[in-house]
Amino acid sequence: MSELLPYGRQSIDDADIAAVVRALKSDFLTSGPEVEAFEREFSAYVGARHAIAMSNATTALHVAMRISGVGPGDRVLTSPNTFLASANCAAYVGAIPDFVDVHPVSHNLDAEALRSTWSDDVKAVVAVAYAGQSADMPRIAEFARSRSAAVIEDASHGTGGGFVHDGRAWKLGGHPWADMTVFSFHPVKTLTTGEGGMLVTDNDEFARQARLLRSHGVERDRGRFQGFGTDTGPLGERGPWVYEMQDLGYNYRITDLQCALGRSQLAKLDGFIARRREIVEAYNTAFADLEWLSVPGTLREADRDHVSWHLYTVEIDFERIGRTRTAVMQALRDQGVGSQVLYIPVHLQPWYRQTYGYTPGKCPVAEQFYARCLSLPLYPLLTDEDVARVAKAVRALV
Numbered sequence: 001m002s003e004l005l006p007y008g009r010q011s012i013d014d015a016d017i018a019a020v021v022r023a024l025k026s027d028f029l030t031s032g033p034e035v036e037a038f039e040r041e042f043s044a045y046v047g048a049r050h051a052i053a054m055s056n057a058t059t060a061l062h063v064a065m066r067i068s069g070v071g072p073g074d075r076v077l078t079s080p081n082t083f084l085a086s087a088n089c090a091a092y093v094g095a096i097p098d099f100v101d102v103h104p105v106s107h108n109l110d111a112e113a114l115r116s117t118w119s120d121d122v123k124a125v126v127a128v129a130y131a132g133q134s135a136d137m138p139r140i141a142e143f144a145r146s147r148s149a150a151v152i153e154d155a156s157h158g159t160g161g162g163f164v165h166d167g168r169a170w171k172l173g174g175h176p177w178a179d180m181t182v183f184s185f186h187p188v189k190t191l192t193t194g195e196g197g198m199l200v201t202d203n204d205e206f207a208r209q210a211r212l213l214r215s216h217g218v219e220r221d222r223g224r225f226q227g228f229g230t231d232t233g234p235l236g237e238r239g240p241w242v243y244e245m246q247d248l249g250y251n252y253r254i255t256d257l258q259c260a261l262g263r264s265q266l267a268k269l270d271g272f273i274a275r276r277r278e279i280v281e282a283y284n285t286a287f288a289d290l291e292w293l294s295v296p297g298t299l300r301e302a303d304r305d306h307v308s309w310h311l312y313t314v315e316i317d318f319e320r321i322g323r324t325r326t327a328v329m330q331a332l333r334d335q336g337v338g339s340q341v342l343y344i345p346v347h348l349q350p351w352y353r354q355t356y357g358y359t360p361g362k363c364p365v366a367e368q369f370y371a372r373c374l375s376l377p378l379y380p381l382l383t384d385e386d387v388a389r390v391a392k393a394v395r396a397l398v
């Protein structure tokens with residue numbers, strides 16, 4: 001049997017390896033110049049004022065919740081069709097994670113359903129860009145902000161992607177309809193640092209707080225405390241050793257080794273996205289005539305050329321073809337084609353049911369999508385032959 005093609009994997013080349021080796025041989029393994037340079041280059045790429053690199057997107061989401069002032073007694077609305085972290089971040093700060101059903105085409109938090117699900121205790125919305133396609137950020141932000149709620153964009157799937165609004169192209173993280181945007185650099189994502197994440201924002205105060213919370217809430221401003229200015233440390237002392245804990249923070253730092261890899265990957269990001277788009281188009285063409293399978297669509301036609309596809313998720317009518325999803329996954333596997341189910345709706349996870357009493361039927365569109373979805377291999381290193389092999393294996397299912 002041919003080698004198994006996974007549903008996603010990293011693309012690492014010699015330039016990436018050389019970049020990490022250079023960082024390893026440098027004076028800084030963490031909190032050094034590679035971190036600062038990665039942040040600078042990333043913020044310029046997406047078009048945000050600030051980028052704060054973190055240990056992963058989960059920690060970045062936690063920090064975003066803290067900065068938004070979300071806590072006990074508050075509710076945070078997100079999409080059920082996501083990885084656990086988009087909702088767990090609300091529970092970390094003692095708030096109630098709650099779920100808004102998804103749009104049947106984009107499978108992202110539905111702006112219309114947001115209105116009908118809203119309650120007075122909602123303090124923040126976490127809008128996920130499932131598979132890389134943006135949620136309807138302008139409509140979501142317009143409504144959430146009119147109710148004084150924070151808007152967090154979870155663009156973990158969508159690094160480098162964007163959307164069109166009022167005839168203009170915007171990048172995820174670089175538009176005015178989110179207070180903070182979070183990205184993930186896990187190996188299956190579009191750009192990788194091994195583990196890693198980024199929080200971007202145009203808000204100077206949010207950026208300052210994100211830097212504080214990333215590193216134990218500690219401020220270490222040499223200029224302030226050295227004795228040249230009028231400021232003193234917590235005990236009234238002055239000196240180059242002085243540091244102040246201003247808030248209860250964490251160690252959510254990322255290393256220079258990871259950021260060296262991130263910078264090298266960022267230089268190739270447009271190429272990664274273009275190749276992913278090419279593969280998506282090839283699959284769409286190969287599956288166009290199948291009545292039992294739907295290919296991923298976009299909310300607006302204009303968005304097609306702007307999506308940075310992380311996942312290629314099709315919907316299969318398993319009943320119609322008379323095969324279970326397990327049988328389909330096994331048949332694909334027998335042809336060397338890996339697949340994955342993304343996602344089990346978060347509100348149906350045992351912890352969510354036990355803790356918040358959520359039950360099936362809460363988000364019918366997301367639940368129906370879950371019943372039919374299957375993600376097929378998508379990553380830049382897939383060759384045209386690999387893509388043809390996947391297409392052939394899928395078509396041979398019926």
Ligand SMILES: Cc1ncc(COP(=O)(O)O)c(C=O)c1O
Binds near residue numbers: 083085156
């Ligand atoms: C939508 C979404 N949000 C957040 C995360 C968390 O990312 P990380 O693994 O970098 O913590 C993931 C990871 O899969 C994700 O898919």
